[in-house]
Amino acid sequence: MERRWASVAGGASIAVAGTARDAVAAPPAAGARQPAPPAATRALPAAARAARAADETPGGISPLWFWVGVGATAALGGATVGSGVDTLAKHDDYLNTRQAGGDEAGRRAETRTNVLLGTTVAAGVATGLLGLLAVRWSSAPPRRTGAAPARPR
16 A cells, blocks of 8 residues: 655644555654645545544434333323223123124224234334434443553552
């Protein structure tokens, strides 16, 4: 891989070998006169900082979206339980009265409960997958400084 040298602010030189991540700082040669770098090379330090920041930024979505999914699943679960209780009440009313048309109301209530149950299960599965695969559960890693860690004596 070919290395090109470019001067940057402060009189230092940078060896450019491919991408901004390959940049290596080196002192200028004694008395060496270096030509002005092209515009793409002048932007190299900013590109290197952007690449480093992208590496340090954790991926994924906010945990807030997981908790919104949990809340929606809980609300759907509550509606499903309420609908199930209503369906059982309609069934008991029909058995006690055997009124014409009473069975139709029970069937509609049963269909509503089944749809709510399916929707609740789908929301629960989607929320679980969201939590497992898409949520960023940890915060950003600590930033490294140039100081070496202290050694015990």
